[in-house]
Amino acid sequence: MPRVSDDPHDAGETAATTAEAVVDLNAIAHNTRLLRSAAAPAAMMAVVKADGFGHGAAQVAQAALASGATWLGVAHAAEALALRKSGFTAPLLFWLPPPPDAVDAVLAAGIDVSVGSVSGLQAVADAAARTGTVAGVHLKIDSGMSRGGAPAEVWGRLFTWTHQFQDAGLLIARGLWTHLASAEETGSAALHIQMNDFRTAIEAARAIGLSSVILHVANSAAALHTPQARFDLVRPGLSLYGIEPVPGRTFGLRPAMTVRAPVVLTKRVPAGTGVSFGPDYYTSRETTLALVPLGFADGVPRRASNRGEFSIRGVRCRVAGRISMDQVVLDVGDLPVREGDTAVMFGPGAGGEPTVSEWALWGDTTANEVLTRIGPRVTRRYLPL
Structure with missing residues (x-):
């Protein structure tokens, strides 16, 4: 039986008979604490999509939640359902549009859904009515990255319908969010425009009555490097696994x-x-x-x-x-x-x-x-x- 050394990098250590990826969960815990401290008082969502960036979603999620993360985030509905099946009860968000046959299961599992269109919102509301559940939704705003999310001309209708469905008891507007294209470039014009657009979306949502939503923007680079993007919740992915996200800067992360x-x-x-x-x-x-x-x-x-x-x-x-x-x-x-x-x-x-x-x-x-x-x-x- 091969032995995993306390230090998997010992020179001359005899390896297993096959290739292996040794994942140091203490490094995940260290990175979680570092990110949580850097972004405080914002809460932290540990992004464990793509099987925890190849490290193992369940193992990373457990280590991150034990070390200060309070949310989990993934891309696909299937990833979110797998985490629930593994016993994770923490707040959980996925952000790619779910296949129609997965919406009912997602809502039954208490998983929050990202919505970036009126049609997507309607589909979630219909599923909530059909299943007798209350859907948690995070409204995604396209602030310039053009990778999903509602463009500015749709915000008014999206927010209005969200408020109406919330009044009808079909859903709760849990979050308002966007995705930054270049968070590591704190002085860039593109970042400045995205931040201004997101603040405009916040004002528009509040004007319609959506005033209690969680605001989240910051990815790894922004969580560590862009204070104005931290808001209520940060969503580090790559940095959670110990990869420094800002060229030319180190923050003390430990590769896992x-x-x-x-x-x-x-x-x-x-x-x-x-x-x-x-x-x-x-x-x-x-x-x-x-x-x-x-x-x-x-x-x-x-x-x-x-x-x-x-x-x-x-x-x-x-x-x-x-x-x-x-x-x-x-x-x-x-x-x-x-x-x-x-x-x-x-x-x-x-x-x-x-x-x-x-x-x-x-x-x-x-x-x-x-x-x-x-x-x-x-x-x-x-x-x-």
């Missing part, structure tokens, strides 16, 4: 995931020889190649071929040749690597191993994508609180 796999084969090759494990790599020196069972099907960005690095015995080793579906070859030089040694794709970086942010650069993508694409063949293991 380490992805690692065993070396399963080594091979000494002479100078000027193409890699036997795959094409497109030649070396002018004699070297050792190491095969690691992690590929693009497991979330290793293929665009990082010949660029990405793993850490073995505390030493960084370059990807040699193309990253394939199931495996990657590393040039380990003269490092005395053995089969069974641990190859760390990324981790917190404290032991010199690559970080998620570095893999995002090598793969021409974002840290969000690297984390969420770590596939189901990579076993999740948890370091408990």
Whole structure:
């Protein structure tokens, strides 16, 4: 039975027989407390969509709620229903329009629904009438990002109908919210316009009688970096998992995931020889190649071929040749690597191993994508609180 070390980044630690993602729930707890403190007195919604950014939605939700978060947020109705089925009773919001056959179940489970159109509001009200429940709705405003939400010309009708349905006992207007496009750019004109538009929406909602709604705007960057966007509730996602959201600034977040796999084969090759494990790599020196069972099907960005690095015995080793579906070859030089040694794709970086942010650069993508694409063949293991 493989053992998860107290420090999953120990150089030379023998890995499990398959690839694994070690998730440090103490890091999730630390990040939750840090975010909660930075945004105070605003409350905090822990965003656990996409299976907790690949970390495990239920495990992250439990750690975050135990450490100061009071809400949970996801994108899809199915994600919200899964959390309720797992026993989570905390206030819970999802924001993509639900499929018609899921609305009744969502309302029965006491899950709040985001609404960004009059037709969407009508569908929720109809479901509430049909099921004899009272729906909790959060009205989403498009303040300029153009990724869902009601545009300004619809606000009046949306707020008026919300007030009427609320008077009829079909729903409760629980929140008013929007999504910022560039919260990390505190001095940008776009951010200024979005904030002004949201304040205009607040005034319009209050003029119609929607005066007790929870106001929430701030994502990770805004929760830490943009005080004017915090309002009543902040919704950190990426920062909850320890990724710094503002370029050039650090806030003391702790990355929670380490992805690692065993070396399963080594091979000494002479100078000027193409890699036997795959094409497109030649070396002018004699070297050792190491095969690691992690590929693009497991979330290793293929665009990082010949660029990405793993850490073995505390030493960084370059990807040699193309990253394939199931495996990657590393040039380990003269490092005395053995089969069974641990190859760390990324981790917190404290032991010199690559970080998620570095893999995002090598793969021409974002840290969000690297984390969420770590596939189901990579076993999740948890370091408990």
